[in-house]
Amino acid sequence: MNRWQKIAWYNVFVIIFTFILTGLCVGVLTIKHGMPKALSGLGMLGMLGLLGLSGFIFKKKKHNVEFDERDRLIFYRSIQITFAIFWPLFTAACMIPWFIIGPNNLIPINVLPLMLVAIAISLIAAQSIAVLVQYGRGEKDGQ
Amino acid sequence: MASNQLSNKIRRLRFDNGRMTQQQLADKADVTRQTIIAIESGKYTPSLLLAFRISRAFGLSVEDVFQYESDDSESGTV
Numbered sequence: 149m150n151r152w153q154k155i156a157w158y159n160v161f162v163i164i165f166t167f168i169l170t171g172l173c174v175g176v177l178t179i180k181h182g183m184p185k186a187l188s189g190l191g192m193l194g195m196l197g198l199l200g201l202s203g204f205i206f207k208k209k210k211h212n213v214e215f216d217e218r219d220r221l222i223f224y225r226s227i228q229i230t231f232a233i234f235w236p237l238f239t240a241a242c243m244i245p246w247f248i249i250g251p252n253n254l255i256p257i258n259v260l261p262l263m264l265v266a267i268a269i270s271l272i273a274a275q276s277i278a279v280l281v282q283y284g285r286g287e288k289d290g291q
Numbered sequence: 292m293a294s295n296q297l298s299n300k301i302r303r304l305r306f307d308n309g310r311m312t313q314q315q316l317a318d319k320a321d322v323t324r325q326t327i328i329a330i331e332s333g334k335y336t337p338s339l340l341l342a343f344r345i346s347r348a349f350g351l352s353v354e355d356v357f358q359y360e361s362d363d364s365e366s367g368t369v
Contacts, residue, residue, distance in 0.1 A: 216323050218325070
């Protein structure tokens, strides 16, 4: 397993772990204190900040080839896949509130950063999964 | 419709060249061992530059290391 696969696995693990932890917190707080206060459990989403540590945890080894042409091809393809996922997500984030709430109504300001975080995390997860699938399958060049 | 296949003799050549390891070949070709594994198993088609580097590592020409088989139904001769 090379450094990029390890980083991708780490990203997927952190995202899944954070969402499970957040769900548990919100669930427990809902039972104990009811819904409005239970939303404070969403603070556990801050664990997603661990994603930024991947570069420090999985350091580049000296005197080794870390990123050759195949790695570059896989990386570019994962970016393409992530970009292809971005547009439906972005469109859904814009249009779903439009249809559900209506164009003349208001949403709490807290919803906006949550939507942005959700999109960003979805893209990181999509890129990580694309990287892992391609390394696992051994993509044929040009196919 | 033509189906193209690129096969190689890298594994055989490694053993014939003093049982060269995949890591040693990767170091000579300036790529990762995973890439050599993927090329040997036919799961990755190297670029022209990499094909030349691998061939140079064995001291052979590209055609001696990689074989291109075209299953073209229309044979074109000039």
